[in-house]
Amino acid sequence: MSENQTEETIEISLDQASPELLKVIEFEEVPQEMLQMLLSVHEVAEAAVRESWDDMPASAQKVLDNFEQFHALVSLSQSYAGVDFMSEFENVQLPDDLSDEEKEERRSVMLDQVLHNCVKDITKQLKVARRKPGLKREFNEIFKK
Template identity: 35%
Template sequence: MTDTPNLAPELQRIADFYQLETDAYDGLRSIHDAVEQPLRHDFDHLPASAQGVLGSFERLHASVSYNLLGATAETLRLTQEADLSEEQRASHLESVLARGIKLMLKNVKAARRDPVLKRQLNEPFAD
């Protein structure tokens, strides 16, 4: 395992599993911080069977953060190139994060009935 004290343990497992370059850790950490509150809210409203798919909020949080990394980077790049105000850039980024959370929660709900999807979602955390 990589020795990086700045990542939460579950987030570090994801980074190690997907062999994420250490120069992407700051972006991953920023996304992780940005999605925590809205994700926690949505997680608390999931059925218990969906909450248990990944075993903990922390694992879901790490998975969502990683899955949003590419989309967030692309959104930042595109909004930097466009003639947009900071408010418009923030709005686009918020929208991407919200859609990513929604999609991931949809996958978690589906994984309750799909053992293959459940296994894929849990693979980074397998011992």
């Protein structure tokens, strides 16, 4: 059996999603076709997102109620950025002398940077929201009933 035949597709259901992620999905009206990617990103990125949350000033953390809200916002941002990156990467002309492995490595590094930038962007927005009540309200509105 080849490697591809032995790989299993792991489906993550909305039943497993945190209440905060469900609020983001509902508020942002995330399309059905994005849900699996969003849930997967949310699942795998938690440790890196937690590290960014822990490094953030307490005053910025207080813009939101908890880490899970931050994690949900970052996951949404990363999902959309990842989809955009993957579609754009198809048109990127890499040097012909790169092996398939080198091309894959380059794509992986570039995608990691895109995803890292999403975390930085949300962190920056929270820091700004400390001083801008309107922006703080926008963040909080997502998680209200």
